[in-house]
Amino acid sequence: MKRIMLEKLFFPILCLVILLLYYLGTYDTPNPKLTMLLAMPISYAMGIISILVIIIEVMNCRKKNLVKKNKNNYSISKKVVLFLIIVFLYIAFFYVLGFLIDSIILIFVLMLFLKLNLKLTLIITLIFPLLIFFIFTRLLYVPLPWGILESFQGLFY
């Protein structure tokens, strides 16, 4: 029940946190009255409405007595959490490993994690990131980081 409650309150609490961060991140502003002309009323409205929504949700939860335990009811399952961890690791190693290696690892790990058979996983892992890398860097001239492959860059030109 606590978890459902927390999930329900996630968005209004997030709004309050972002509001707080917004003001913590704003300092040394020239002419603050003019700069915050729109941001100020938005912040007041956001603060008031967030608190209102929190109160309404808490009241609703008490009324309905949410004791029903249903595992599927949770919006973030273990599978999703693992998926997100993999993606965050991908982001962390993006510049170090370079797009190609990092993406190959991403696709390989994700497909294994989703239990695709090994043969198909290997085929897609090898073809798909290479295809995207080729299309973007060679055909579309969008630079993607080479990372640890940087010394091989010359071979492709």
Add this chain to the structure above:
Amino acid sequence: MIDFPALITGIHDVLNIAGIGWMVFGVAFGIICGAIPGFTSPMALVVLIPVSYVLTPLRAMILMTACYAGSIYGGSITAILINAPGTPASACTTFDGYQMTKKGYSNEALGIALSASVIGGLLSYACLLLLMKPISILALKFGSAEMFMLAIFGLTIISSLQSEELLKGILAGLLGLLIGTIGMAPTGGLRGTFYNAYLIDGISFIPALIGLFAFTELMVLIEREYVQVSNENRKKATFSLKKIFKGIKETLNYPGTILKSSIIGIIVGAIPAAGGSIANFLAYNQTKQFSQHPETFGTGDPEGVVAAETANNASTGGALITTLAIGIPGGVSAAVILGALILHGLIPGPRLFLDQMPLIYGLTFAIILSQFVMLWQGLFFSWALSHVIEIPTKILVPSIALLCIVGTYTIRNSIFDVFIMVIFGIIGLFMRKYGYPAIAIVLGIVLGPIADEQLIQTSMRYGGDLSVLFTRPISLGLFILTISSMLIPVYIRRKRKRKE
């Protein structure tokens, strides 16, 4: 009304192998993406943004608009075949389209959807050609006060989003607005940045868009084995070209419905952020209410398919009118097209019509032409797409995840944007689960900077006196419109509840 020399230059720019080639590719890509449930037209357009970088502005726009039209149509294929609308804009097509499939008329329904989409699209693009310039001239009369009011008016659509609770929609919209004001203000002051170099430029709405829609969808799909859950539905489609042509002919039996649905589609499409999903509901409802046999609707009446499909494709032209003429997107897809326009250094709005007339006419001509391309491609894809649904999510999720990441990275060549995209994806998951409309945030991020800049400009111009917002006639008119469009949906909802 039409500048003929510019029109001819525009047509000349379109009619070459590259122009037509990108158009054909755009329509095909749009239909494929539109037909995959969960892969909506904004997502298809977002994937094409990096592709558009290397093209000339006109070809980039041809690609994007062709994909837009294709994706809205593509959604109807799966709506008819397996009762799973590929895009929200085809939600009403399922009501009668899927019933026709159940009765064994799936091919006729596909034919009707195809021809109704093409006719709806053609009518709306004709309107685009005729109305764009007058609307942009009207837009020239807009000063900063009026633009501010217009941005606020754009936000009022949140009240009609039919989210569970109005407060949640407003909260999401406000969060979007606040995020939209992060970065450097027109006064030079920095807001909410912690002096972080990545944030000084603000948070772009494209990572938010990809995160809230595409990435969130991935986290939902990961729990399923196939996009379409039941095995039975996947087996239902068999193909017959003859019957499809029969359906195409049948559409022409409903000229009144086509005209009415087109007008509804164009108007609704032009209203900021309303878009095709609302257009097809409205048109379907209207057709049903004024029909002589309302009881047949929902049981496989071809007229229902005609109404829904004409309206959603007509909304694409309507959405482009406001996007190009005023720079306020008439929906999420139009917002992405707006983004692509800006990436190419073109600022939508009245200036576009003074400086880039051949481009505008070329674009309009190209989208009209793309409807004919869609006609023959639709036949092919009706046959082919019955197989795409069989791809398991084990393959779809990793592939689409990588496309989302590359699509976001290439906007500014920054992994920070990808990080923001994933964060928005997580937020989107909670929003979807607990009834907060994700589109409200996107709307806020798009309109926030406009409202912010215009309000500050107004204040500077009139020495801090903001009463001008309510004393200038157009601005006052917009204010009244804003208030009424906020209150009317609430009033209608209450009235409906009382009736029930």
